[in-house]
Amino acid sequence: MLSAVGSSDVPRRARGALEAAIMDVLWQAGRPLSPGQVRELLAASGDATARQLSYSTVVTILTRLHVKKVLARKRVGRSFHYAPLADEAGLEARRLTALLDGSADREAVLSRFVADLSDSDEELLRRLLGSAGGRPGGDAR
Structure with a gap:
């Protein structure tokens, strides 16, 4: 009997879980990495x-x-090295x-x-909007 296409003994990841795992690896490395x-x-x-x-x-x-x-990616030799463009919060x-x-x-939506x-998140948002011209980090546009 044929098995179902794509079936295996290895459980499937949740949607987006592999992307998240790869991002975690890149953030932890703190430097550009090759796919290998x-x-x-x-x-x-x-x-x-x-x-x-x-x-x-x-x-x-x-x-x-x-x-x-x-x-971001940059060619290094015959392959690319990849680095996150932002930290997790960004x-x-x-x-x-x-x-x-x-x-x-x-x-x-807003x-x-x-x-x-929550009350605490609302207070945090009010503080952030009230400081630095309304933009966290002082980026007044």
């Missing part, structure tokens, strides 16, 4: 599915992250901005977001 180095570090992490990743799978994910403008902020940019009613904040 990323693969080695993933395999060393102890994750059973990471140990079985092919080189081409890692290259595919790194390329997708580069296309999404999450990673990446999450970019995702939130992209969600807002894709919304038909930005005001409604209003609902603020209404759903």
